[in-house]
Amino acid sequence: MSTEHLLGDIGAVLTAFIASEDHPRREAEAHLQRLAIEQPAEVLLVLAQVGALGVGGFQLDHRLLALILLKRMAFKPLDGLFLNPQSQHPAAPFDVIRETTRGRIETVICAGIKDEMDVRMRKGLGACAANWAHECAIRQRPLLPLPPVLLELTASPHPFHRFTPFQLLDLAPTLLFDSVRDPIPAEQLAQMLQAGLNDPSVDVRVEAMKAVRSVLIEGVTGSERSEIGANLVLHSFETLRNLPPPLASHALIPLVDLASTHPGLFMTSLNPILSSLLPLLAPPVQETNLPAFQFSPYPPHNMTFDEWEDISNPATEIILSLVELRPTHMSEWENGRAVKEMIGLLLARQVVTFGNDSQDWLETNDLDEEAEEYPVLAEESLSRLSMALGGDLLLPTLSLQVQALLQQEDWRCRFAAIAGISSVAEGCLDELQAGLREVLAMLSSAAKDPHPRVRYEFLQCLGQMSADLEGALQENFADDVLQISLALLDDPIMRVRSHSAASLTNFFQEASPRHFEKYLEPIVRGLLNLYQSQVLYAQDQALATLATVATAAEKMFTPFYRDIMDLCFMILSNPAITDVAQRKLQGRAMECGTLLGIAVGKNMFGTDAVKLSQLMITIQNQIVDADDPRSGYLMDAWSNVCQSLGASFEPFLQYVVPNLLETASYKPSDSLDGTGEEQEDDTGGAHTYEIDQKIMAFESLTTYAFQMRGKFAPWLAPCMQLSLNELSCSFSEDVREAAAFLVPGLLQVAKDSQVWADAxxxxxxxxxxxxxxxxxxxxxxxxxxxxxxxxxxxxxxxxxxxxxxxxxxxxxxxxxxxxxxxxxxxxxxxxxxxxxxxxxxxxxxxxxxxxxxxxxxxxxxxxxxxxxxxxxxxxxxxxxxxxxxxxxxxxxxxxxxxxxxxxxxxxxxxxxx
Known part of the structure; x- marks a missing residue:
């Protein structure tokens, strides 16, 4: 079969693909598809010849592109290409060409793998060959020519040749089983992998580690894994010790995958493994201004912070996976040494992730953006440790570190100490509840710390314990917490004042009136003073906390109702604002006002409900932007008004339900496929907001149906039709569930209203x-x-x-x-x-x-x-x-x-x- 007549066409296609102009590329793609339909065998063969053998004298980029096109086109069904013209089912070119042509293509690929000397081309060839082997295995057609070449290359004097077998095993881990008549024994495969781990070339060693990962996870049976796995993991760590930092970071990633899937393979060699990993967590001195405090027995590294993170992050993940999946083994290793050292190392990491200068933190007004950039790894890791192990081993060690760090002059040490306690609150629940008095005594000096970030973090810790300790803080230390929070509501630093209000939100969510009755007046006054600061994020937090306090206080909140409701009216009186933060504040005012109504009851709220609803209707009519933050607040606010007014809410349904029906009827475009998976394109995440709004709309309709019962009858038919349709929603399980929960509410409406009595x-x-x-x-x-x-x-x-x-x-x-x-x-x-x-x-x-x-x-x-x-x-x-x-x-x-x-x-x- 001659392919010379196609070289010109393929060359033009490759040139057009590499060019930056979009139109020629689209034309080239269409032309290539036509050629593949008309001459599938010749097109695949010439792509292989150009890519693997350099036929035609093309440049390196053209050759690499030819391999990519071969990999992409060979196994993809093409419209217009059929195995059986009668059935008209699109077929892939590989499946319609003759077996002899497949053999020729595979001979070309194997020749390229065997003889190619360019490193980039070899990687492209390896990827192409691995995909070809994988597709052949799916079709139960062994790729017999490839394994002998692979085994031969392991003995090559050229490191870039020895690299390829391990690249192939990483990408196609069953290759030596699927593509041979007699599968290689597991012990022989292990010897081959160990040879790669001991290779003189560091690149080959790293690739061999990737191959070890893939073979142990996907390429062997359970019994074979038990036979060879632990020894290969041990050899991988021995290899790791001798790799330079830039390559060590790449070599650790495969070990992360192994630790999370087969932790048992690590247990027989914990001593060398943990002795290799724990020192990697010690932070560097460069760019960190590392304090002199002794966090761990390991010396600091002499590398940049980014270089250290690239190594430390996967090393941390390996240890955490082993702790989570084998907690008993890990906690018993050398009497808890790994856990004890991890605590110090994670606290050190928390310290060095912050710079000494806090000016940006003090001046920022965009707290959402700051939250996205906050370094969470150390705190999340401590939380994972606590969830896996509990507090018996962890809390005493952490407490010793915290006591020492709180005495340090560097504010970052004191910050990290308090953050450590916050992070383990949920996992150490029983132990913290029992020793809460001692913990609070240990931390209490932080309330008056000279550095605002330490005071801020202390409030964060109080809020976290308020939420996580199942009411223990509220039951036993309400006076202490509320006195501290009130004092910090008047802090000179606005960030601290606002966070004091946020901490109170958590406290009141788990509090009873007897915990806070005597503090209610000063708390409300302090929150109103915070609102007067004119700082938007502080005003937003003040309203959120006032709403939470009112919800907890209920009728006790009556003396403060008038002032706060009037404040909400004032905020809502300008519906035409365009600033996003101001719009969010209006949303918060709707939330606050309507929760106030629930708290004090219908008798007091009734008259104001009309005025508040009129303001909400005006704002609702002003909303034109799909992402206006007030939309979500409106849904919840209307539900709150309904909950407060009960049957008296009926006149407002006409303003609420039509919008909810429209939102609940949303259908995404085709960028969501029929299985509910988002397609991998630029619009993949574009529908998340709309779908969330759709779910919220169904939940609101359910609230109204159950709350209003027979009075909801005018909307029974459209709501029932919509909910029944969405029971089969193809793109969201949450939508299906929300629709399913609406149906019983609507049947209650039908039953109470008797509208279906005759039908x-x-x-x-x-x-x-x-x-x-x-x-x-x-x-x-x-x-x-x-x-x-x-x-x-x-x-x-x-x-x-x-x-x-x-x-x-x-x-x-x-x-x-x-x-x-x-x-x-x-x-x-x-x-x-x-x-x-x-x-x-x-x-x-x-x-x-x-x-x-x-x-x-x-x-x-x-x-x-x-x-x-x-x-x-x-x-x-x-x-x-x-x-x-x-x-x-x-x-x-x-x-x-x-x-x-x-x-x-x-x-x-x-x-x-």
Whole structure:
């Protein structure tokens, strides 16, 4: 087969692709596709010849592009190319060309891999060959010529040749099993990988580490992994010690993947592994102004901060993964040495991530942007340690470090000490509750620290403990916390004042009136003074905290109601503002005003509700920007007004429901595909806001349906139609769930209003669609998504409390049996596979099993509800459970119990401490 006649065409295509002009590129792409349809064999062969052998004398970039096009086009179905012209199903060029042509292309690729001397070209060839091998394996067609070349290259005197076998094993880890007649024994494969780990070339060693990762995760069986894995992991760490820092950072990434999937491979060599990793976490002296404090036994590194982060981040992740997945082993290693040293090293990291200059922090007005840039790794790592281990081992060590750091002159040390306590509050819940007095005594000096960032962080810690310690702070130390917060509400630094208000928000969310009654007046006064600062972020926080305080105080808040409601009216009186921060403040005023109404009750709020609603209607009519922050606040605010006014909210429904229906009817464009996955293009994330708003709209409609009941009847029909349609929403599980929860509320509306009294078939139609959705959801394999459908069905039947039609019961049972069979078989398969699963698979499957548990529970409740309404007098008269239906329903319930007994049990390792 001659390909010379195509060289000119392919050369022009390659040149057009490399050029910057868009139009020639599109024309070249269309031309190449036409050629591939007309002459698939010749096009693939010439691309291989140009890329792998340099036929035509093209430049390096052209050759690399030819390999990319070969990899991309060979296995992609093309419209107009068919294996069978009668069926008209698009086929990939690889699948329509002759086997002899495939062999020629593979010979060309293998020749290139064997002889090419340019390093860039070799990497391109390796990627192309790995993809070719992978696609051949999918088609159960071994790529026999490649493995001998791969094995031959391992003995080449050229390092760039020895690099390629490990690149291929990284990209196609089953290559030496799928593409050979006699698979290589695991021990021989391990010897090959170890040779790569010991290679004189550092580039080859790093690539061999990547190959070790891929082979152990995807390329061997569970028993083979147990045979060779631990030794390969140990050799990888021995290799790591001798790599220069820039390459060490790349070599650590494969070990991160292994630690999170197969932590057991690390356990037999913890001493050399942890002895290699822990020193990498010691921060550098360059660019950090590292204080003289002894955070750990390890000396600081002499590298730039960025270089250190590239190494420290993956090293930290490896240790954290091992702690989370093997907590007992890690906490017992050398009497907790790894955990104790990690605490000091993470505190050191927290210190060096901040510069000494706090002027930008003091002057910023954009707290959202600052929050996005805040260095969270140290705090998140401490939190993960605490969640995995508890406080028995962690808290005493942390407390010793905190006590010492609080005495340091460098404010960053004192900041890091307090941040450390904040970070472990949730994970060390029991221990912190028991020792809370000592912890507060240890930290209390920070309330008067000379540095504002330390005072700020102390407030952060109080807020965190208020939220995480299940009310222990409020119950036992309310006086202390509120006195400190009140004092810092008058701090000279605005950031501190605002954060004191934020801390109070957390406190009041878990507080009872007896905790704060005597402080209520000074707190409200302090928050109003904060609002008068005219600093927008402080005003926003003041309103948010006032709303939370009012919610907790309820009727006790009555003396302050008038002043704060009038403040909200003033803020809302200018609906035409354009500044985003000012709009957000108006949203906060809507939130505050409506929560005030709930707190003091309908009698006091009633008159103001009309005025507040009129202001909200005016603002609602002014909104034209899709991303106006007031939109979300409006939805919640209207719900709050409804909750406060109850049935008296009816006149306002006409202003609220039409907008909600419009928002809930939103349909994304085609950039979301039919599976709910966002396509990988520039518009992939463009719909997140709109979908969130759609879900919020459904939730608001549900609130109104249940709250207003019969008075919601004018909107019953459009809401019911919309909710039933969205039960099959293809792009969002959350939308499906929100729609499912609206249905029972709407049935309550129909029942109370009697609008369907003369048309009972409407009820049957709703249940028919609910059953249809359950059947469809099961048919497409969304077993885990049936939970909300069954719950909607059960709640709906409970609302109606009428016998369920026998024919629909039969459909429900038929679908249910299919669900039970699917889950039972899935669980039996998991039980058989569990001994061979890696950690990440176990985690995924256990999560799926939890979802199945919820589905089974809701299915059982649905069946029990059918029996309950069938046993009613009306059900008995209609024979709703006759003809064996009762027995079938009970049999399905019994089957649910049996299926629940099956499944994975986990690895049995419990949370330490």
């Amino acid at each position: 009972p078939y409407n009820f049957i139609q709703v249940f028919q669609q609910l059953v249809n959705v359950i059947v469809k959801t099961n048919d497409i394999g969304y077993t885990a998504l049936l939970d909300s459908s069954y719950k909607s069905f059960t709640d709906s039947l409970h609302v109606i409390s009428a016998p369920f039609p026998a024919e629909l019961t039969t459909q429900l049972l038929k679908s249910g049996h299919a669900v039970l069979h699917t889950i039972a078989q899935t669980r039996a398969d998991r039980e058989a596979q569990e001994p061979y699963m890696d950690e990440s698979d176990k985690e995924i499957y256990l999560e799926e099993q939890n979802e199945e548990e919820a589905c089974l529970t809701q299915f059982r409740k649905a069946l029990e509800m059918v029996i309950k309404v069938g046993d009613s007098n009306a059900g008995t008269e209609q024979g709703a459970l006759a003809n064996g239906l009762r027995e079938e329903l009970q049999g399905a319930i019994d089957m649910v119990r049996e299926v629940k007994k099956r499944g994975m049990k986990g690895d049995g390792e419990k949370r330490f401490g």
